[in-house]
Amino acid sequence: MTTLPGMADEELLRLDQQICFSLNAASRAFGGVYRVLLRDLGLTYPQYLVMLVLWEDGELPVKRIGERLRLDSGTLSPLLKRLETAGLVRRERSQEDERSVTVTLTAEGSALRGRAGQVPRRLLAATGLPVEDLAALRELLDRVTVALDSADVEPAP
Amino acid sequence: MTTLPGMADEELLRLDQQICFSLNAASRAFGGVYRVLLRDLGLTYPQYLVMLVLWEDGELPVKRIGERLRLDSGTLSPLLKRLETAGLVRRERSQEDERSVTVTLTAEGSALRGRAGQVPRRLLAATGLPVEDLAALRELLDRVTVALDSADVEPAP
DNA sequence: CGCAATTGAGTTGTGCGCAATTGAATAGCG
DNA sequence: CGCTATTCAATTGCGCACAACTCAATTGCG
Numbered sequence: 001m002t003t004l005p006g007m008a009d010e011e012l013l014r015l016d017q018q019i020c021f022s023l024n025a026a027s028r029a030f031g032g033v034y035r036v037l038l039r040d041l042g043l044t045y046p047q048y049l050v051m052l053v054l055w056e057d058g059e060l061p062v063k064r065i066g067e068r069l070r071l072d073s074g075t076l077s078p079l080l081k082r083l084e085t086a087g088l089v090r091r092e093r094s095q096e097d098e099r100s101v102t103v104t105l106t107a108e109g110s111a112l113r114g115r116a117g118q119v120p121r122r123l124l125a126a127t128g129l130p131v132e133d134l135a136a137l138r139e140l141l142d143r144v145t146v147a148l149d150s151a152d153v154e155p156a157p
Numbered sequence: 158m159t160t161l162p163g164m165a166d167e168e169l170l171r172l173d174q175q176i177c178f179s180l181n182a183a184s185r186a187f188g189g190v191y192r193v194l195l196r197d198l199g200l201t202y203p204q205y206l207v208m209l210v211l212w213e214d215g216e217l218p219v220k221r222i223g224e225r226l227r228l229d230s231g232t233l234s235p236l237l238k239r240l241e242t243a244g245l246v247r248r249e250r251s252q253e254d255e256r257s258v259t260v261t262l263t264a265e266g267s268a269l270r271g272r273a274g275q276v277p278r279r280l281l282a283a284t285g286l287p288v289e290d291l292a293a294l295r296e297l298l299d300r301v302t303v304a305l306d307s308a309d310v311e312p313a314p
Numbered sequence: 315c316g317c318a319a320t321t322g323a324g325t326t327g328t329g330c331g332c333a334a335t336t337g338a339a340t341a342g343c344g
Numbered sequence: 345c346g347c348t349a350t351t352c353a354a355t356t357g358c359g360c361a362c363a364a365c366t367c368a369a370t371t372g373c374g
Contacts, residue, residue, distance in 0.1 A: 016277030017209050019291060020187065020202075022298040025227060027184045028331080029305035030177065035332085036310045046360065049177070063322065070182065073323050075361060082359085099322040099369045124176075128304030133297060134176060140286075140294040141179040147285030148186035153193045185361080192362085203330065220352065230353050232331055239329085256339045256352040 033126050037119050041112060046075070047083060048116070054089070055113045059104040061094065088112060190283050194276050198269060203232070204240060205273070211246070212270045216261040218251065245269060 034045040043051065046069075053068050054060065060068075066076055080103060083089040088109035094100040127134060191202040200208065203226075210225050211217060217225075223233055237260060240246040245266035251257040284291060 016280055017206075019281075019295055020191075020206065021226075022295045022302070023184060023187060024206075025302045026298040026305075027180060028227065029302045030180060031331085033305050033308065033310050034177075044359065045177075049181075061322090066322095069178075070185065071360095072362075074325080074363080075359095077324050079360080097322085097370075101323065122310065126305055126308040126310055127301050128308065129297075129301055133300075137294075137297045137301065138176055138179045140290060140297065141183040143290075144284050144286055144294065145179070145182045145186045148183075148190050148283055151190065151283040151285065153190055153279065153283055188361085201329065218352090228330090229332070231333080231355080232329095234354050236330080250353095254340070254352085258353065 030123075033123060034119075037122055041115055042086060043112075046071070047079060048119075050076075050079065050083065051088070051109070051112065051116070054103065054105050054109065059102055061100045061102050062091075063100065065103065083109075187280075190280060194279055198272055198276075199243060200269075203228070204236060205276075207233075207236065207240065208245070208266070208269065208273070211260065211262050211266065212273075216259055218257045218259050219248075220257065222260065240266075 031045060034048065038045065038048050041048075049069050050065060053065055057064075062073065062076055062080065065080075066072060071079075080089060080091060084091055087106060090104045090106055091101050092104070094102050124131075124134065129137070188202055191205065195202065195205055198205075206226050207222060210222055214221075219230065219233055219237065223229060228236075237246060237248060241248055244263060247261045247263055248258050249261070251259050281288075281291070286294070
């Protein structure tokens with residue numbers, strides 16, 4: 001792993017600041033636009049993510065949803081409970097394995113897909129970037145994610 | 158605003174999905190590395206951001222901190238109270254303007270800067286990307302942030 | 315088979331982000 | 345000058361992320 005030899009800690013402190021600021025700002029900016037786009041559907045952004053995977057697969061165990069979205073039960077359990085209260089989803093213990101809970105779309109949940117149809121187009125338009133740039137952005141993000149996930153950072157400085 | 162005319166809603170749904178996944182994953186990956194690096198200092202990542210701006214300026218009113226980090230009082234008030242409890246920071250009402258609260262580093266807070274010196278270097282190394290790629294990433298993130306912030310998305314789909 | 319280890323959901327507690335509101339201090343206008 | 349509008353911090357309420365834990369069901373090993 002490169003140690004960035006030619007730079008003083010002071011400079012790095014600033015560069016570091018810029019990178020985390022940029023990522024943070026972008027993340028919050030996306031969140032803000034999604035919030036507006038989804039308000040009408042009564043969904044938050046993480047709830048929208050869950051609905052996306054359910055719209056693809058119809059029904060899934062909680063475990064699979066968590067794997068797809070990298071969310072744990074501490075996040076999913078209350079979130080799914082809210083989706084159930086909203087009438088979009090049903091939760092039932094699996095019969096083959098009583099530990100597992102299967103999440104199924106209700107008719108209302110499936111119907112919501114139609115109303116969500118314009119969300120991606122409007123979001124991509126709001127980014128103001130051509131599709132090629134978005135692809136480049138995604139590629140960089142994925143590379144940095146893989147590296148960060150596999151970098152085992154030692155706790156002690 | 159362009160409507161990305163040549164693509165079906167289905168394709169856009171996937172692209173949209175991929176982009177939010179990637180951004181989400183990157184954000185969480187950064188968070189995880191920062192968490193490990195900062196554990197020792199007793200700081201969370203947002204607390205670290207506040208310390209960064211204080212290390213630069215020594216003392217700042219809450220308002221200015223919020224402007225720099227784009228955080229509102231609902232986030233900053235309890236966060237600063239925790240930093241004060243940890244002994245890193247003092248909070249005092251300004252005398253010129255009694256509405257304003259000035260946040261000042263304590264000796265302990267200033268001293269923490271030394272121990273944080275290796276954090277940026279270690280973080281940048283963990284990204285596994287050359288500095289030019291990180292600059293490109295930052296540039297794309299900033300562009301998309303500006304666009305998203307200035308795009309006034311209409312609430313109704 | 316029987317018991318320990320693992321797995322899957324759920325719960326609790328802490329901290330952050332955002333919206334909406336409160337309350338006090340200041341600024342600005344008539 | 346006096347009243348209204350604005351500004352600043354703090355608070356409340358909700359939802360999410362993460363860690364640590366509980367508990368039941370299942371797996372697997374001796």
